[in-house]
Amino acid sequence: MTSSKQVALKPGDTVGILGGGQLGRMLALAAARLGLKCHVYAPDPDSPAFDVVQRATCAEYADIEALELFASDVDVITYEFENIPTATAMALQARRPVLPDTSVLGTTQDRLTEKDFVNSLSIGTAGYADIGSVEDLRCAAAALGLPAVLKTRRFGYDGKGQIMIRDGDDLEAVWARLSTRSAILETFVPFEREVSVIAARSATGEVVCYDVTENEHQNHILKISHAPAAIPPALAAQAREVATRIATELKYVGVLGVEMFVVPGENGPSVLVNEIAPRVHNSGHWTLDGASVSQFEQHIRAIAGWPLAQPIRHGDVTMMNLIGDEVLDYGKYLAEPGVTLHLYGKETVRPGRKMGHVTVVKPEE
Amino acid sequence: MTSSKQVALKPGDTVGILGGGQLGRMLALAAARLGLKCHVYAPDPDSPAFDVVQRATCAEYADIEALELFASDVDVITYEFENIPTATAMALQARRPVLPDTSVLGTTQDRLTEKDFVNSLSIGTAGYADIGSVEDLRCAAAALGLPAVLKTRRFGYDGKGQIMIRDGDDLEAVWARLSTRSAILETFVPFEREVSVIAARSATGEVVCYDVTENEHQNHILKISHAPAAIPPALAAQAREVATRIATELKYVGVLGVEMFVVPGENGPSVLVNEIAPRVHNSGHWTLDGASVSQFEQHIRAIAGWPLAQPIRHGDVTMMNLIGDEVLDYGKYLAEPGVTLHLYGKETVRPGRKMGHVTVVKPEE
Numbered sequence: 209m210t211s212s213k214q215v216a217l218k219p220g221d222t223v224g225i226l227g228g229g230q231l232g233r234m235l236a237l238a239a240a241r242l243g244l245k246c247h248v249y250a251p252d253p254d255s256p257a258f259d260v261v262q263r264a265t266c267a268e269y270a271d272i273e274a275l276e277l278f279a280s281d282v283d284v285i286t287y288e289f290e291n292i293p294t295a296t297a298m299a300l301q302a303r304r305p306v307l308p309d310t311s312v313l314g315t316t317q318d319r320l321t322e323k324d325f326v327n328s329l330s331i332g333t334a335g336y337a338d339i340g341s342v343e344d345l346r347c348a349a350a351a352l353g354l355p356a357v358l359k360t361r362r363f364g365y366d367g368k369g370q371i372m373i374r375d376g377d378d379l380e381a382v383w384a385r386l387s388t389r390s391a392i393l394e395t396f397v398p399f400e401r402e403v404s405v406i407a408a409r410s411a412t413g414e415v416v417c418y419d420v421t422e423n424e425h426q427n428h429i430l431k432i433s434h435a436p437a438a439i440p441p442a443l444a445a446q447a448r449e450v451a452t453r454i455a456t457e458l459k460y461v462g463v464l465g466v467e468m469f470v471v472p473g474e475n476g477p478s479v480l481v482n483e484i485a486p487r488v489h490n491s492g493h494w495t496l497d498g499a500s501v502s503q504f505e506q507h508i509r510a511i512a513g514w515p516l517a518q519p520i521r522h523g524d525v526t527m528m529n530l531i532g533d534e535v536l537d538y539g540k541y542l543a544e545p546g547v548t549l550h551l552y553g554k555e556t557v558r559p560g561r562k563m564g565h566v567t568v569v570k571p572e573e
Numbered sequence: 574m575t576s577s578k579q580v581a582l583k584p585g586d587t588v589g590i591l592g593g594g595q596l597g598r599m600l601a602l603a604a605a606r607l608g609l610k611c612h613v614y615a616p617d618p619d620s621p622a623f624d625v626v627q628r629a630t631c632a633e634y635a636d637i638e639a640l641e642l643f644a645s646d647v648d649v650i651t652y653e654f655e656n657i658p659t660a661t662a663m664a665l666q667a668r669r670p671v672l673p674d675t676s677v678l679g680t681t682q683d684r685l686t687e688k689d690f691v692n693s694l695s696i697g698t699a700g701y702a703d704i705g706s707v708e709d710l711r712c713a714a715a716a717l718g719l720p721a722v723l724k725t726r727r728f729g730y731d732g733k734g735q736i737m738i739r740d741g742d743d744l745e746a747v748w749a750r751l752s753t754r755s756a757i758l759e760t761f762v763p764f765e766r767e768v769s770v771i772a773a774r775s776a777t778g779e780v781v782c783y784d785v786t787e788n789e790h791q792n793h794i795l796k797i798s799h800a801p802a803a804i805p806p807a808l809a810a811q812a813r814e815v816a817t818r819i820a821t822e823l824k825y826v827g828v829l830g831v832e833m834f835v836v837p838g839e840n841g842p843s844v845l846v847n848e849i850a851p852r853v854h855n856s857g858h859w860t861l862d863g864a865s866v867s868q869f870e871q872h873i874r875a876i877a878g879w880p881l882a883q884p885i886r887h888g889d890v891t892m893m894n895l896i897g898d899e900v901l902d903y904g905k906y907l908a909e910p911g912v913t914l915h916l917y918g919k920e921t922v923r924p925g926r927k928m929g930h931v932t933v934v935k936p937e938e
């Protein structure tokens with residue numbers, strides 16, 4: 209049973225989760241609510257997801273023997289992060305269905321491939337160019353114009369592996385600093401706002417989108433999400449349509465997050481796709497308290513071969529990440545009327561580390 | 574640290590849960606959301622709560638050594654069921670705070686002591702009498718009138734250990750059938766409806782009640798709960814006041830359920846207390862999907878020494894238990910718009926066994 213079409217879990221079956229961070233933890237909690245067991249595989253002994261499951265494997269992602277034992281113990285495998293090594297994915301999918309299908313990772317692990325894919329659907333992105341040398345960078349900077357952002361093609365997150373280039377910057381120095389042979393230059397988009405759409409697609413092809421979420425970043429890390437985004441209904445429909453199209457074209461099974469920029473235009477604002485996250489997404493955490501079904505449950509439903517639910521929003525929802533030592537204020541949030549607190553059970557506080565989040569749901573006006 | 578006043582958990586601390594059924598499971602899931610770890614102690618290797626924690630002890634409640642190891646591994650101990658043997662409670666509270674305080678069990682484990690306690694607060698109950706012999710039964714039947722219900726004083730639940738007595742019944746045979754030396758006769762209350770109040774009390778004495786819930790039983794097992802109950806506001810206030818009074822007088826810390834009958838009267842309907850459940854309660858399961866904070870989180874907040882939350886109801890909520898093989902219809906409920914499904918992860922379906930529940934939240938009219 210290696211085709212996603214064949215997955216049809218029964219209560220009591222086991223979901224294998226690759227990755228033990230807060231996303232894996234919240235996936236496991238959602239699976240438990242539906243009567244499913246989980247087995248978490250992660251290399252870090254302090255993985256927060258280990259605390260909420262009975263079965264855990266603490267091993268490296270390159271440990272083929274451990275991967276095979278893990279796969280044999282579960283009925284379907286999913287993941288909480290997109291940078292899964294190809295060999296890991298191969299070892300797993302030889303034994304059990306992996307959902308979303310790992311072919312998706314080929315598209316989304318590489319910024320260039322991802323942008324080519326999005327553009328092939330006639331969905332807009334920032335202008336971009338493949339950069340393999342400082343000469344490439346010089347040509348592209350001249351062709352696309354500055355400011356622009358130079359990014360590694362792979363393994364970037366939360367602003368890591370990217371450098372903003374402005375007029376007059378020393379391109380040779382910038383290229384040396386990024387220290388890669390495989391990069392992409394993206395024009396800087398003067399966006400009005402950043403939004404995202406959390407979409408779920410079932411094995412039968414049904415797609416369900418949450419309301420468009422508006423996001424604010426601080427130091428390249430998501431700080432605040434607000435649902436629904438303050439954008440016109442037609443633009444919101446366009447954003448959901450973009451996410452639906454992407455999920456459908458990828459033959460995606462599970463939840464994905466599509467980050468977009470809202471940009472002004474002659475015929476009113478439109479959206480450009482910034483990034484596709486093939487997993488549950490931080491900007492969907494508001495769905496835990498703010499909707500009748502969370503992104504985590506939707507993901508579990510999808511990979512279980514079960515029908516998706518139609519989310520009903522409980523009001524105007526704001527989610528704020530607790531980053532680094534902001535988590536030490538947990539007592540304040542516990543005491544604040546109308547605030548819901550989530551803590552991820554991480555033992556060590558580090559600057560920039562996502563430690564928890566809070567949600568506020570206000571009745572819609 | 575054996576006084577409840579001294580409990581002040583920090584994120585990452587461990588809650589010990591005695592009992593591994595669905596209530597323990599849902600308590601553990603709520604604790605996880607708040608960044609707490611759990612250790613579940615239960616005698617049944619198939620305990621559903623074991624699946625959602627990393628640390629579990631499978632041992633009898635009389636196993637003092639196992640109890641002591643368990644207690645040493647946790648920061649506070651709570652329980653999901655009220656029939657905890659006294660020796661078990663003693664062994665635990667010698668090592669760690671047990672909340673709610675086990676003195677509460679002395680009151681609530683015995684139907685007679687419980688009714689005496691409630692009446693001592695000038696809160697009404699059905700008429701009742703202590704029964705130790707068939708002679709007692711005869712006298713009480715004459716004095717209280719029939720129909721009446723003969724119940725064992727201890728260890729009854731879901732209608733087990735009780736017999737309805739009607740005019741003309743053979744009292745000797747009934748007494749022999751109950752097979753106890755310690756019973757209580759309660760007059761049958763011709764109630765208009767059954768309601769319950771889920772109340773939480775913090776270590777600082779703050780009490781927060783959920784909206785009054787209306788309950789329907791089938792075969793003595795809760796089938797449907799509806800919140801809010803269709804009763805006049807003044808009566809709802811009276812019901813909440815009764816629960817608040819009981820929680821306060823018991824110096825209770827945690828969540829408790831107070832089951833009540835609504836009875837007609839010359840000055841309008843009033844409530845009589847039927848039973849006190851010193852734990853999270855089946856009639857509060859609607860709070861998981863229907864309120865901004867669940868009874869499980871409130872209980873964890875209370876025993877952690879944290880402030881309670883003010884629940885906001887998301888609408889008109891109906892909760893229906895899935896009992897026995899009703900759980901086999903899970904696919905139907907997964908597909909039904911507006912229905913939220915909870916499954917408890919129990920391996921074996923048995924008649925009368927609570928296997929899960931579903932919730933429907935409708936916008937309030």
